[in-house]
Amino acid sequence: MANVLMIHPDKCTGCRNCELACSFAKEAQFRPGAARVQAYTWEREGMSVPMMCQQCDEAACVKVCPTGAMHRSRAVANLVDWTESVCIRCKMCTIACPFGNARYDAASSSIFKCDTCAGAPECVTFCPSGALEWVDDQMQVRSRKKAYAARFKDAFQEVS
Amino acid sequence: MIVKYFATIRTYTGENARQVDDPPVTLGPLLETLAARYGARFRRAVFAGDELSPEIIILVNGRNVAHQGRLETPLAADDEVSIFPMVAGG
Amino acid sequence: MFGWTGTILRVDLSEGTVTREATDPRMARDYIGARGLGGKIITDELDPATDALSPANKLIFAPGPLTGTFAPSAGRYEVITKSPLNNVIACSNSGGSFGPELKYAGYDAVIVEGKAAKPVYLWIRDDQVEIRDAAAIWGQDTHDTTDLVRAETDEDAKVACIGPAGERLALISNIINDMHRAAGRTGVGAVMGSKNLKAIAVYGTGAVKVADPDRFKAAVMASRQLIQAHPVGGAGLKAFGTNVLVNILNQTGALPTRNFQDGFFPTADKIGGEALAERHLKRPKGCFSCIISCGRVSRVDHPDYLGFGEGPEYETAWAFGADCGIDDLHAITKANYYCNEYGLDTISMGSTVACAMELFERGIITTEDTDGVQLTFGNTAAMVEMVRKAAVGEGFGAKLAQGSYRLAESYGHPELSMTVKKQEMPAYDPRGVQGIGLNYATGNRGGCHVRGYTIAVEVLQNGAVMDPRVTEGKAGLDILFQNLTAALDSTGACLFSTFGIGGGELAETLSALTGVEYSLDEFLKAGERIWNQERLWNLKQGYTTADDTLPERLLKEPIKTGPAKGEVSHLDQMLPEYYSLRGWDEKGVPGKEKLKELTLN
Numbered sequence: 001m002a003n004v005l006m007i008h009p010d011k012c013t014g015c016r017n018c019e020l021a022c023s024f025a026k027e028a029q030f031r032p033g034a035a036r037v038q039a040y041t042w043e044r045e046g047m048s049v050p051m052m053c054q055q056c057d058e059a060a061c062v063k064v065c066p067t068g069a070m071h072r073s074r075a076v077a078n079l080v081d082w083t084e085s086v087c088i089r090c091k092m093c094t095i096a097c098p099f100g101n102a103r104y105d106a107a108s109s110s111i112f113k114c115d116t117c118a119g120a121p122e123c124v125t126f127c128p129s130g131a132l133e134w135v136d137d138q139m140q141v142r143s144r145k146k147a148y149a150a151r152f153k154d155a156f157q158e159v160s
Numbered sequence: 161m162i163v164k165y166f167a168t169i170r171t172y173t174g175e176n177a178r179q180v181d182d183p184p185v186t187l188g189p190l191l192e193t194l195a196a197r198y199g200a201r202f203r204r205a206v207f208a209g210d211e212l213s214p215e216i217i218i219l220v221n222g223r224n225v226a227h228q229g230r231l232e233t234p235l236a237a238d239d240e241v242s243i244f245p246m247v248a249g250g
Numbered sequence: 251m252f253g254w255t256g257t258i259l260r261v262d263l264s265e266g267t268v269t270r271e272a273t274d275p276r277m278a279r280d281y282i283g284a285r286g287l288g289g290k291i292i293t294d295e296l297d298p299a300t301d302a303l304s305p306a307n308k309l310i311f312a313p314g315p316l317t318g319t320f321a322p323s324a325g326r327y328e329v330i331t332k333s334p335l336n337n338v339i340a341c342s343n344s345g346g347s348f349g350p351e352l353k354y355a356g357y358d359a360v361i362v363e364g365k366a367a368k369p370v371y372l373w374i375r376d377d378q379v380e381i382r383d384a385a386a387i388w389g390q391d392t393h394d395t396t397d398l399v400r401a402e403t404d405e406d407a408k409v410a411c412i413g414p415a416g417e418r419l420a421l422i423s424n425i426i427n428d429m430h431r432a433a434g435r436t437g438v439g440a441v442m443g444s445k446n447l448k449a450i451a452v453y454g455t456g457a458v459k460v461a462d463p464d465r466f467k468a469a470v471m472a473s474r475q476l477i478q479a480h481p482v483g484g485a486g487l488k489a490f491g492t493n494v495l496v497n498i499l500n501q502t503g504a505l506p507t508r509n510f511q512d513g514f515f516p517t518a519d520k521i522g523g524e525a526l527a528e529r530h531l532k533r534p535k536g537c538f539s540c541i542i543s544c545g546r547v548s549r550v551d552h553p554d555y556l557g558f559g560e561g562p563e564y565e566t567a568w569a570f571g572a573d574c575g576i577d578d579l580h581a582i583t584k585a586n587y588y589c590n591e592y593g594l595d596t597i598s599m600g601s602t603v604a605c606a607m608e609l610f611e612r613g614i615i616t617t618e619d620t621d622g623v624q625l626t627f628g629n630t631a632a633m634v635e636m637v638r639k640a641a642v643g644e645g646f647g648a649k650l651a652q653g654s655y656r657l658a659e660s661y662g663h664p665e666l667s668m669t670v671k672k673q674e675m676p677a678y679d680p681r682g683v684q685g686i687g688l689n690y691a692t693g694n695r696g697g698c699h700v701r702g703y704t705i706a707v708e709v710l711q712n713g714a715v716m717d718p719r720v721t722e723g724k725a726g727l728d729i730l731f732q733n734l735t736a737a738l739d740s741t742g743a744c745l746f747s748t749f750g751i752g753g754g755e756l757a758e759t760l761s762a763l764t765g766v767e768y769s770l771d772e773f774l775k776a777g778e779r780i781w782n783q784e785r786l787w788n789l790k791q792g793y794t795t796a797d798d799t800l801p802e803r804l805l806k807e808p809i810k811t812g813p814a815k816g817e818v819s820h821l822d823q824m825l826p827e828y829y830s831l832r833g834w835d836e837k838g839v840p841g842k843e844k845l846k847e848l849t850l851n
Contacts, residue, residue: 013543015536016347020320024460024467030319031457033354041347043429044393046535046547046560107455126320128478128541129488129534166497167490167524176519215481217711222503222682222813226715240813242501246481246711247494247523 002077004137005114005121007050008144012131014041014048021126025117027108034105036114037123037132050131052123053101053114055080061093061102061113069093069111070102076119078137082111163194163241172202183239187218188231190241205245217244252461253315253764254278259357259379261372263445264305264364268379273358279766280849282740283314285341286780287359288330292339293783298790302334302437303419303444305365311352311410311450312360314742318353318458318538319466321759322474322751323744325350325538333436334444335421335598335653336672337791338695339784340436343739344410345537346428351408354454366446371411373403374452384448389414391591392426395449403451411449412439413593418643419443420651422598422674426590430545430560431537434595436673436695437653461765469759474541477750482712487544487746488534492564494523495677496571502709502718503814504682505568506675508575508627509604510668510803513679514812515572521579522567530583535560542746548583555584555634562586562596565699568677569600570637574607575627585637592641598653601674603636605654605667606646614661621645665802671696671793680804680821682814683708685716685724688824691798692728692838694784700745702732712749721820725827736784737777779848782840786850795838798825 016039019032026036037052059080061070069087073079093102093111102113114121116134124134133143161183165173173194184190191212195203206216211231218225218233219242225233235241251273260269281290288310300306309331316324327349333340352360355374362372369384387398396409410427416439423439424432442448460466477483486494499505500518507515519525526546535545549558562570562583570582589596603625609615610625617624621639623632623646639647649657654674658667668675673696680687689702699705704727706712716723734753738745741760757773760766768776799805804819829836833844845851 010533013534013536013540013545015538015540015543017320017539017541020539023457024320024463027457028463029457029459031354031455032350033455043396044558046430046532046558128474128536129543164501166501166522167486167494170524214711217498219498219501219813222501223719224709224711224715224717226711227717240501242498244498244501245486247486247490247498 002137003119003134004055004078004140005052005116005124006133006135006140008131008133009047009049011129012039012048012050013129014039015128017126017128018050018123018132021122025122034107034112036112051099051101053080054099055116060096060098064092064096066090066092079116080113081115082113084110087111161235161237161239161241163243166242166244167247168245169202169205169243172205173198183235183237185235186231187220187225187233187235190235191231206243215246217246218242251275251278251764252459253319253760254283254358255353255356255456255458257356257358259360259374260363261360261379261381262363263366263370263381263447266381278315278358280776281780282737282760282776283358284312284317284326284328284740284742285330285343285736286740286776288312288328288341289339289780289783291359291361292330292332293787296332298787300332302332302337302441305445307332307441307444309362309438309441309445309447310359312358313349313352314740315760315764317742318350319460319763320539321470321743321763322477323537323540323542323747324742325540326742326744327352328739329425329433329438331438331441333438333695334419334440335437336696338436338671339787340438340695341739342424342433342435342438343700344425344427344431344433345540345744346408346431347538348408348410348427348431348452349742350538351452351454353458354456355452356454356456360450362445362447365444369446369448371399371449371451372447374450375404376455387448388417392593393429393591396429399449399451404453407451407453409449409451412442413591413641414643415593415641415651416440416443417448418651420594420640420643421656422595422602422651422653423593424595426593430590432590432595435597435698439593460763462762466759466762469755469762473747473751473755473759476755477541477747480750482710483542483746483749487542487749490523490527491534491544491546492523493526493546493562493567495564496522496567497524498709499678500572501813502682503809503812504679504709504718505572506668506677506679507572509573509601509608509666510675510679510801511608512811513682513809513814515577517577518572520577521571521582525579526562526567529579537744540744542744542749544746550580550583552580554631555580557584557587559587559590561590565677566596566600569597570603570633573600573604573677574633576630576633578630581630581634585634588637588641594641594651597676598674599637599640599650601668602650602654602657603633605658606636606650608666609658609661609663614663619646668801668803669697670800671797673697678705679809679814680800680819681809681817683718684721684820684824685718685727687800687804687819687821688724688728688828689732691800691821691825692828694781694788701735702728703735703745704728704731706748719814719817721823724824725831728828729831732781733774733777735777736780737773740776740780775848779850782844782848782850785840789839798838
């Protein structure tokens with residue numbers, strides 16, 4: 001049983017508590033622009049979407065890393081891990097990730113990428129609207145699929 | 161008597177208002193009758209055990225029942241009762 | 251410093267200079283930030299006789315220490331200046347994301363002075379500050395301005411700007427940030443326009459530091475739990491928005507109708523939060539760090555009123571709705587969008603239209619004055635058209651954009667303007683709810699509800715239940731709310747967090763963040779200090795006890811229909827006790843003892 005960080009953009013209110021929680025967890029201060037999760041807002045459309053590392057199985061960042069700093073964790077399922085001590089900050093991972101979910105932070109000289117906070121992701125704790133869910137990978141889409149299935153249940157209940 | 165429902169209370173009752181003929185003379189029994197009709201969610205919204213829930217706002221003719229005896233609030237046949245969950249704004 | 255950034259930015263648009271100064275720690279401790287800090291700067295630096303629309307006025311954008319942290323719903327900032335509407339210290343509060351970005355850029359306040367020779371905008375990127383030419387965006391609405399400014403600065407810059415209404419110095423114009431959030435009241439948009447300042451764009455890469463991270467996190471988690479457990483803060487506001495108040499105020503008999511001619515609007519249910527949720531709501535929205543999400547992303551598909559944006563809030567639905575005798579939510583929402591796009595305060599705008607409607611129905615003005623429009627109560631198309639005209643400054647609309655006091659007075663009937671100290675009263679009828687009437691009368695910025703929101707207790711049962719019809723205990727209630735709110739406003743927290751937490755939680759959170767210990771007493775004392783500071787300024791403006799009053803209508807004309815039929819405001823039964831409890835003399839002047847106690851000279 002292993003968890004994944006599931007994103008539900010339809011529930012995001014754009015509050016950016018996720019960014020604040022992440023920044024605070026890692027640095028004990030609030031520097032949300034440097035968080036590993038970013039919630040982008042489009043004001044005209046009134047839509048917001050949180051984005052963070054998806055811990056790809058076939059991770060592009062792992063493929064290009066020359067030192068193995070980026071690697072699939074052997075200890076934890078569903079996690080692409082980063083070993084700071086062997087990282088040479090070549091930033092190839094930031095170039096390779098097609099989603100832009102790995103970035104280089106000059107202020108701390110680190111690669112910022114979601115590491116799921118050792119299995120207790122702070123962003124999930126702080127999200128007030130359930131837009132971020134730490135869920136068993138077998139149940140990942142259950143809440144959404146079921147929410148839609150319920151509409152059929154309601155519709156059929158009315159006519160039968 | 162007309163009983164009006166607002167905000168989430170409407171989801172529990174499935175309607176915005178109900179005409180009640182021959183209402184009981186106090187609020188408590190009226191709410192019991194309505195709870196019997198609408199079910200558990202309505203009951204939980206209006207009652208906390210045997211008391212009026214602190215999270216429900218009930219007005220009789222515009223006055224909060226908290227000032228009229230809560231569940232003992234007297235009712236007349238032509239009264240208007242409004243039931244709100246705690247709401248707010250600015 | 252922790253919480254505070256320690257730096258204040260000063261921009262002189264006349265000289266084109268930018269300077270930085272250190273935030274005075276003692277001032278920060280005593281006035282907290284935002285409203286209090288900005289008010290202190292105005293008090294210390296501005297000649298009370300300054301013309302509000304002259305270059306000598308100062309326009310301050312100030313977040314609070316909590317702003318930019320994950321203290322629940324703590325993303326607020328204030329715009330502080332001398333108001334051109336009524337000469338008070340205008341502290342206009344707004345949410346969104348602009349305030350936090352000022353903190354990340356490194357500032358506890360941005361003070362704008364002077365006047366630019368031509369339209370400009372300010373671009374603040376951390377410690378790089380530029381005054382840039384705004385010729386290309388002058389005249390644009392707030393949405394387009396935001397996009398255009400971001401295209402020239404940074405696509406993620408947060409933008410606060412005025413629309414055409416502020417450019418024209420309309421006295422009820424506002425400042426819009428993040429497209430849909432407003433520093434709404436007392437004409438702050440006009441001050442920005444008078445400085446030829448179209449917008450401020452800010453982007454910050456810095457951090458807000460925390461003195462005691464463990465203590466702070468614990469305080470925040472505790473506060474969050476209280477708010478989330480609260481029926482309003484936890485679920486109610488997210489489901490229905492503030493507009494849910496329409497029905498409860500109406501059922502209480504205190505929904506001001508047709509320019510406060512009545513207190514009950516029979517078709518109110520058509521314009522309330524339930525109707526909004528059913529017909530126009532797309533999804534809820536939250537400001538920065540907010541866990542309440544009262545914002546409404548909405549759209550109107552009705553062909554006459556097509557539009558997309560945020561809102562309407564309760565005040566807006568009331569102002570363009572019941573106050574104008576209108577029950578068409580499509581039209582109300584459209585009027586709301588006009589106000590956001592063109593930069594007008596919805597409360598003052600709606601109330602001014604209502605005032606014009608009464609002037610028209612009484613024959614004091616005619617279609618000759620109103621550009622041929624039949625401006626009667628209930629005339630939906632006329633209301634929307636008048637708002638549009640006010641927004642663009644066309645014809646009769648230009649008069650409306652100066653607010654109802656100047657409008658009514660120009661036709662010889664100031665008593666028909668539903669204002670206190672020339673600012674329009676919001677959506678609660680003092681005849682049906684006694685305590686809010688006292689708050690309107692004594693509010694430092696005129697007709698205002700948020701600074702002393704006794705409705706929470708008189709109608710909404712938040713924490714306590716007080717009978718709205720009685721005057722007993724209302725003086726004390728008002729003072730408590732006014733003091734607490736002044737302190738809260740100065741921290742950067744949102745007023746709605748008080749659906750859940752109180753002064754104790756705020757004081758603890760503030761202490762843990764800043765490393766400066768505030769007991770609950772000291773926190774409330776800071777609020778009292780800030781309230782008295784604003785009062786002292788008003789006295790210097792020539793305000794007297796005679797101005798701590800309500801329109802005659804509310805004192806003399808009973809509500810005509812509905813549950814509060816027959817009621818009037820009994821302000822005279824509350825005001826003397828209010829002065830006395832505040833430590834003021836019978837003329838409402840703070841006594842020497844009180845000033846000494848608050849370290850105000």
